[in-house]
Amino acid sequence: MFAAVFIPDCSLQAALRLEPDSGKQPVALIDSGLPKIGIVQLTTIARNFGIVEGMTPGQAMARCGHLKIKIRSSTQEKSAMQILLQTAYAFSPNIEATALGVCTMELKGLGLENENAIQNWAEKILKTLAQFHLESKIGIAPAPELALLAAHGTNAISIVQNANQFVSGLPVAALHPPMDILEILSCWGIQTIGQFLALGKNEIAERLGEEALELFERVSASSVRPLKLVSPPEEFFEQIEFENEIETAGPLLFVLRRFVEQLSRRLEAIYLVVAEVRFQLGLSSGEKYRRAFKIPSPTGGVEILFRTLQTHLETVRTDSPIVSLELSAIPARAQTHQFGFFESTLRNPNQFAETLARLTALLGAENVGTPQLISSNQPDSFRLAMTDFDSATIQNPKLRTQNCALALRRFRPPLPAHFGFRGEKPVLIRSKIFTGGVSEARGPFLSSGNWWDNNRWAREEWDIETTDGSLLRIFRSGDGDFVEGIYD
């Protein structure tokens, strides 16, 4: 048995998928790629206004003033087709991308033994596709072509048990034969496929040629063509080109949420979660704004993914308005984490990542992170790295690598000062934090470095106790005298 999943008016449904409410309004789709721009697909409500395929947008608007015109988008069709194949693959390993909006599946080996089981299985497929705002039909028959013919019927699910009985009543036009053959058959008085098959294979080949023979093979229950098996694409992306330029975050967030919902559901259908989100804004100037967000703990949670993007978007300022948006997801298997007795990892890494993003937005990336020491003798040498507490578990802590007694509170940058000396010892200091005498001093401690390049530095350093009891670290370099910090 074979099943054909068919999305009627696939191009229109692909265009309206992100605006599910538009399906209940008069909407018509035009193809800007055609030499004569005309309506190619339309909603039932639009049809009720007397609009038909082939009309120009002007003619259609004359019949319905509030008709919404949409332009056919190959990207959105591609997304819809990806969804169809990915959904189908979750239900059968043998699938074929038959045509735009049509996927044929083989039921062999799925354990669907009776009609009830097949009915339930087909309902699940329709339900999954409905989550992506794709209305579809399924035909199930002993041959792929018959399954597709059944899918074109009026019922959402059509199961063909007796192939001959099913095809005999169908009009010949359902096979979409060439016009000349259709005319000949019409002249012969052959209206249904049953009458056509009754002519016999050899007679049809002899009198009507190869094209008619092909038609015969298509509807013959005895000939089953093998499927051209495909694997579902591992791309998960959503894209939209806005009709009007976007200048504020509001409408963008609205669409973005829809995208996140769709991508999350697509991955959920194949038991995956989002590990990374790639985000691209097309600007009216032609430039692209791209950003990738790695999700610390891969998840399918719409709220978490959306908040990550929203937090970033709140800080984005573009030079020109936004004309398109593309969002793609990199999938991964859901991670399970066993918390250990002795480790203290983050309970909610995604929440923490969002907090870090907010802190970065508040203070700048150069002010938030985990400090790392730089191998240099130059004072106050460090860099701030991205936090990665998962890999920072201390297995065998050797904590005090330096025997430093009192902690220093640094002034960044060091405070300019002026020192008075008696011999090699500073005896007076004039600075913003203290002006007065020095009661005791240790030093000078000489240090220098980078003499081999342009960043050469050299300094004389003293630890001093001032007359008011404060302990300061001061130094003199080529740039002058400075207070480096206060011991506390």
Next chain:
Amino acid sequence: MPVANVIQLRALLSEKFPGLRQHLNSTSKAQNPRFPIPKNSKPGILNLELIKGALMEIVGKNSGSATLLRELLYRAAKENQIVALIDGSDSFDVTQIAEDVLSRVLWIRCHQAGDALKAADLVLRDGNLPLVLLDLKSNSEKELRKIPATTWYRFQRLVEETNAVCVVFTPRQMISSAQKRITVRSHFSIADLECDTGELLHQLEMEISDERRFEDISEPATA
């Protein structure tokens, strides 16, 4: 009784592994109120207890508060805890700290008290970090005067909800809602720069008052 067995097991675990977090009863402050303390700790600063879900204030002016902050970082690292250090005036000296310890620190460098409070608000709301250190000791008096008292009450509520410990370092007593206040009154001379760290920590003079009970619970503790 299985329940009794579980209790015995927990007691055994907490005795053998004092650094172990027991999440099941962590919400009950009465049963497990303190941040774990090393079993063989000495008196003085090493016995300083941090109350879970409490806002604490450490008051001191050039009297060892930075040394105390550094010691808290080391203690947290020993227990494998992650620490947020919100540095109100970007004065933290990282070069004195071992890399092992730094790897467990989220350092948030601020240049104004206002920014530090906003950052503290975000970190406390996050709820992932068990120890949050907010250092306002080097911020100017003008900035500190602008902090409304309601901020500390809000922080206190946040800390209670998340069961974290929030320690605020201030130059003077300014947090009326602090559940515990420690005033550091040490005085150091230039000779102390050559002391061993452990020796110096025992010299720290601290006055600990428990604001919740409106009474002093400890006298100046010196080793």
